[in-house]
Amino acid sequence: GNSVTQMEGPVTLSEEAFLTINCTYTATGYPSLFWYVQYPGEGLQLLLKATKADDKGSNKGFEATYRKETTSFHLEKGSVQVSDSAVYFCALSSMDTGRRALTFGSGTRLQVQP
């Protein structure tokens, strides 16, 4: 079946530091890949997505590249801000299941200190 593995948190960084959150996946077929973010007290929001190999998703300074050869979709940001403190979820969906429901990783909490 499908699965997503994320690095465990919390990840604690100082403001303006470089961020990487690792994500690898196992899936049949050709899944679409997503990063969702959950800010404190808020619901899940789509941060970025990529639908085929070598696609790069980007939004709000965050980037992730769909690497089929390594089955990875690592999230990066060059300079984090305090406002980026949140929980980040890597997810995939695969039409092979016929339902497009998302399979999520366990989430990585990011804490950015001023």
Place this chain on the structure above:
Amino acid sequence: GAGVSQSPSNKVTEKGKDVELRCDPISGHTALYWYRQSLGQGLEFLIYFQGNSAPDKSGLPSDRFSAERTGGSVSTLTIQRTQQEDSAVYLCASSLRGEMNEQYFGPGTRLTVT
């Protein structure tokens, strides 16, 4: 426009009672999903509705859980004879069919079973 809404935002119930959780998807979205977010299990898929097709119930954890979607819009998730392990945040999401599965999430209902 209006996003996905869920009610109630919080629900405290006694073990053994039945509860109903409601989801109003984004207007025009034909796909609707229920997920559960709990400390021990992360984000889990529960059930999926797509238009008038039979729902995919493969994620429901037991026969105490059921859901319906009336008129292709509002959905209700019902949990009968609640147990303490049902305590979690129940999330609803909707999407446009064919839009590469970009799901929009509601704020969730926090269920606490005492």
